[in-house]
Amino acid sequence: MSNLVITIARQFGSGGREIGKALADKLGIEFYDRELLRLAAKESGIDEELFENADEQPSNSFLYSAVMGNHVSLNSFLGYNDCITNDKLFIFTIETIRKLAQEKSCVIVGRCADYILKDHENCVNVFIHANYEDRLKTVMETKELTKEQAKSLIKKTDKRRSAYYSYYSDKTWGDVNEYDLCVNSSNLTVEKAADVIDFYIKNRK
Numbered sequence: 001m002s003n004l005v006i007t008i009a010r011q012f013g014s015g016g017r018e019i020g021k022a023l024a025d026k027l028g029i030e031f032y033d034r035e036l037l038r039l040a041a042k043e044s045g046i047d048e049e050l051f052e053n054a055d056e057q058p059s060n061s062f063l064y065s066a067v068m069g070n071h072v073s074l075n076s077f078l079g080y081n082d083c084i085t086n087d088k089l090f091i092f093t094i095e096t097i098r099k100l101a102q103e104k105s106c107v108i109v110g111r112c113a114d115y116i117l118k119d120h121e122n123c124v125n126v127f128i129h130a131n132y133e134d135r136l137k138t139v140m141e142t143k144e145l146t147k148e149q150a151k152s153l154i155k156k157t158d159k160r161r162s163a164y165y166s167y168y169s170d171k172t173w174g175d176v177n178e179y180d181l182c183v184n185s186s187n188l189t190v191e192k193a194a195d196v197i198d199f200y201i202k203n204r205k
Contacts (some may be wrong), residue, residue, distance in 0.1 A: 003105040004029070006107045007117065008108070010129070010133060011158055012157035030105070036100075037052060040089070043095065043099075101123070124204070126183060136151070181196075
Protein backbone atom coordinates (compact mmCIF):
# COMPACT_ATOMS: atom_id res chain seq x y z
CA MET A 1 0.00 0.00 0.00
CA SER A 2 1.15 3.54 -0.74
CA ASN A 3 2.13 6.07 1.91
CA LEU A 4 -0.65 7.12 4.30
CA VAL A 5 -1.68 10.73 3.75
CA ILE A 6 -4.29 12.46 5.89
CA THR A 7 -5.69 15.70 4.50
CA ILE A 8 -7.31 18.17 6.86
CA ALA A 9 -9.86 20.72 5.66
CA ARG A 10 -11.12 22.99 8.41
CA GLN A 11 -13.47 25.77 9.35
CA PHE A 12 -11.68 28.82 10.68
CA GLY A 13 -11.48 28.68 14.45
CA SER A 14 -12.22 24.96 14.67
CA GLY A 15 -8.68 24.00 15.69
CA GLY A 16 -8.08 22.01 12.52
CA ARG A 17 -4.41 22.88 12.30
CA GLU A 18 -3.74 21.98 15.91
CA ILE A 19 -5.63 18.71 15.55
CA GLY A 20 -3.69 17.85 12.41
CA LYS A 21 -0.39 18.52 14.19
CA ALA A 22 -1.43 16.39 17.19
CA LEU A 23 -2.44 13.58 14.82
CA ALA A 24 0.90 13.72 12.99
CA ASP A 25 2.74 13.55 16.32
CA LYS A 26 0.61 10.61 17.42
CA LEU A 27 1.28 8.70 14.20
CA GLY A 28 4.94 9.71 14.06
CA ILE A 29 4.66 11.24 10.60
CA GLU A 30 5.40 14.63 9.05
CA PHE A 31 3.01 17.57 9.30
CA TYR A 32 2.58 20.18 6.56
CA ASP A 33 0.64 23.42 6.67
CA ARG A 34 2.43 26.62 5.74
CA GLU A 35 5.57 24.49 5.41
CA LEU A 36 4.16 23.54 2.01
CA LEU A 37 4.71 27.08 0.81
CA ARG A 38 8.39 26.98 1.72
CA LEU A 39 8.80 23.63 -0.04
CA ALA A 40 6.96 24.84 -3.15
CA ALA A 41 9.11 27.97 -3.21
CA LYS A 42 12.29 25.92 -2.87
CA GLU A 43 11.28 23.44 -5.57
CA SER A 44 10.17 26.14 -8.02
CA GLY A 45 12.85 28.73 -7.31
CA ILE A 46 10.10 31.33 -6.86
CA ASP A 47 10.14 33.82 -3.97
CA GLU A 48 8.30 32.38 -0.96
CA GLU A 49 6.54 35.71 -0.43
CA LEU A 50 4.60 35.19 -3.67
CA PHE A 51 3.31 31.87 -2.36
CA GLU A 52 2.41 33.54 0.95
CA ASN A 53 0.42 36.24 -0.84
CA ALA A 54 -1.43 33.71 -2.97
CA ASP A 55 -1.99 31.18 -0.17
CA GLU A 56 -5.49 29.64 -0.37
CA GLN A 57 -6.65 32.37 -2.72
CA PRO A 58 -7.63 31.39 -6.26
CA SER A 59 -6.67 34.70 -7.85
CA ASN A 60 -6.86 38.46 -7.77
CA SER A 61 -9.19 38.31 -10.74
CA PHE A 62 -12.46 40.09 -11.46
CA LEU A 63 -14.25 36.75 -11.09
CA TYR A 64 -12.74 36.07 -7.68
CA SER A 65 -13.56 39.57 -6.45
CA ALA A 66 -17.15 39.05 -7.52
CA VAL A 67 -17.34 35.69 -5.79
CA MET A 68 -15.99 37.17 -2.58
CA GLY A 69 -18.51 39.99 -2.70
CA ASN A 70 -15.88 42.73 -2.82
CA HIS A 71 -16.22 46.06 -4.59
CA VAL A 72 -14.98 45.64 -8.15
CA SER A 73 -13.37 48.59 -9.91
CA LEU A 74 -12.37 49.02 -13.52
CA ASN A 75 -8.71 48.75 -12.48
CA SER A 76 -9.27 45.33 -10.91
CA PHE A 77 -11.04 44.19 -14.05
CA LEU A 78 -8.15 45.36 -16.21
CA GLY A 79 -5.87 43.38 -13.87
CA TYR A 80 -7.67 40.13 -14.66
CA ASN A 81 -4.45 38.48 -15.91
CA ASP A 82 -3.12 38.60 -12.35
CA CYS A 83 -4.93 35.27 -11.85
CA ILE A 84 -2.36 33.59 -14.11
CA THR A 85 0.33 34.13 -11.48
CA ASN A 86 -1.74 32.52 -8.75
CA ASP A 87 -2.72 29.64 -11.01
CA LYS A 88 0.93 28.96 -11.80
CA LEU A 89 1.77 29.05 -8.11
CA PHE A 90 -1.02 26.58 -7.48
CA ILE A 91 0.47 24.23 -10.07
CA PHE A 92 3.76 24.26 -8.16
CA THR A 93 1.80 23.55 -4.97
CA ILE A 94 0.15 20.57 -6.68
CA GLU A 95 3.53 19.18 -7.67
CA THR A 96 4.86 19.64 -4.12
CA ILE A 97 1.87 17.86 -2.54
CA ARG A 98 2.03 14.94 -4.97
CA LYS A 99 5.77 14.58 -4.44
CA LEU A 100 5.30 14.49 -0.66
CA ALA A 101 2.61 11.81 -0.98
CA GLN A 102 4.97 9.70 -3.05
CA GLU A 103 7.88 10.10 -0.65
CA LYS A 104 6.36 9.77 2.82
CA SER A 105 3.34 9.39 5.05
CA CYS A 106 2.14 12.78 6.28
CA VAL A 107 -0.67 15.08 7.37
CA ILE A 108 -1.47 17.96 5.03
CA VAL A 109 -3.67 20.90 6.01
CA GLY A 110 -5.74 22.75 3.39
CA ARG A 111 -4.55 23.70 -0.11
CA CYS A 112 -7.11 21.39 -1.83
CA ALA A 113 -4.91 18.43 -0.85
CA ASP A 114 -7.86 16.02 -0.78
CA TYR A 115 -8.72 16.92 -4.37
CA ILE A 116 -5.11 16.92 -5.55
CA LEU A 117 -4.61 13.44 -4.07
CA LYS A 118 -7.95 12.00 -5.18
CA ASP A 119 -6.14 9.18 -6.98
CA HIS A 120 -3.81 8.40 -4.07
CA GLU A 121 -4.96 4.99 -2.85
CA ASN A 122 -4.09 5.50 0.81
CA CYS A 123 -5.50 8.94 1.50
CA VAL A 124 -7.93 9.80 4.31
CA ASN A 125 -9.78 13.10 3.93
CA VAL A 126 -11.01 14.78 7.11
CA PHE A 127 -13.11 17.89 7.66
CA ILE A 128 -12.88 19.64 11.03
CA HIS A 129 -15.78 21.85 12.07
CA ALA A 130 -17.09 23.30 15.31
CA ASN A 131 -20.10 25.12 16.73
CA TYR A 132 -20.10 28.78 15.71
CA GLU A 133 -20.00 30.15 19.26
CA ASP A 134 -16.98 27.99 20.07
CA ARG A 135 -15.22 29.17 16.94
CA LEU A 136 -16.04 32.76 17.78
CA LYS A 137 -14.62 32.40 21.28
CA THR A 138 -11.45 30.76 19.97
CA VAL A 139 -10.82 33.44 17.36
CA MET A 140 -11.46 36.25 19.85
CA GLU A 141 -8.96 34.75 22.29
CA THR A 142 -6.23 33.65 19.89
CA LYS A 143 -6.37 36.73 17.66
CA GLU A 144 -7.18 39.19 20.46
CA LEU A 145 -10.19 40.57 18.58
CA THR A 146 -13.52 42.03 19.56
CA LYS A 147 -16.62 39.93 18.96
CA GLU A 148 -17.54 41.86 15.83
CA GLN A 149 -14.01 41.67 14.47
CA ALA A 150 -13.93 37.92 15.07
CA LYS A 151 -17.28 37.45 13.34
CA SER A 152 -16.01 39.34 10.32
CA LEU A 153 -12.75 37.37 10.16
CA ILE A 154 -14.54 34.01 10.44
CA LYS A 155 -16.94 34.93 7.64
CA LYS A 156 -14.20 36.20 5.34
CA THR A 157 -11.81 33.29 5.98
CA ASP A 158 -14.41 30.57 5.49
CA LYS A 159 -15.68 32.30 2.37
CA ARG A 160 -12.14 32.60 0.99
CA ARG A 161 -11.38 28.94 1.65
CA SER A 162 -14.65 27.89 0.04
CA ALA A 163 -14.00 30.05 -3.04
CA TYR A 164 -10.44 28.71 -3.34
CA TYR A 165 -11.62 25.11 -3.14
CA SER A 166 -14.44 25.62 -5.64
CA TYR A 167 -12.12 27.50 -8.01
CA TYR A 168 -9.54 24.72 -8.20
CA SER A 169 -11.76 21.64 -7.89
CA ASP A 170 -15.15 20.37 -9.01
CA LYS A 171 -16.27 19.83 -5.41
CA THR A 172 -17.92 21.84 -2.64
CA TRP A 173 -15.88 22.78 0.41
CA GLY A 174 -17.47 21.49 3.60
CA ASP A 175 -19.83 19.06 1.83
CA VAL A 176 -19.92 15.97 4.07
CA ASN A 177 -20.11 13.73 1.02
CA GLU A 178 -16.63 14.83 -0.03
CA TYR A 179 -14.82 13.59 3.09
CA ASP A 180 -14.12 10.25 4.71
CA LEU A 181 -14.64 11.68 8.18
CA CYS A 182 -16.12 14.88 9.61
CA VAL A 183 -15.23 15.76 13.19
CA ASN A 184 -17.00 18.32 15.39
CA SER A 185 -14.22 19.60 17.62
CA SER A 186 -16.52 21.57 19.95
CA ASN A 187 -16.82 18.82 22.55
CA LEU A 188 -13.35 17.37 22.12
CA THR A 189 -9.91 18.43 23.20
CA VAL A 190 -7.26 18.62 20.49
CA GLU A 191 -5.80 15.30 21.65
CA LYS A 192 -9.20 13.57 21.77
CA ALA A 193 -10.06 14.80 18.29
CA ALA A 194 -6.75 13.38 17.06
CA ASP A 195 -7.65 10.11 18.83
CA VAL A 196 -10.97 9.97 16.95
CA ILE A 197 -9.24 10.34 13.59
CA ASP A 198 -6.57 7.83 14.58
CA PHE A 199 -9.28 5.32 15.57
CA TYR A 200 -11.00 5.78 12.23
CA ILE A 201 -7.78 5.28 10.28
CA LYS A 202 -6.95 2.07 12.13
CA ASN A 203 -10.46 0.63 11.85
CA ARG A 204 -11.52 1.61 8.33
CA LYS A 205 -12.20 -1.17 5.86
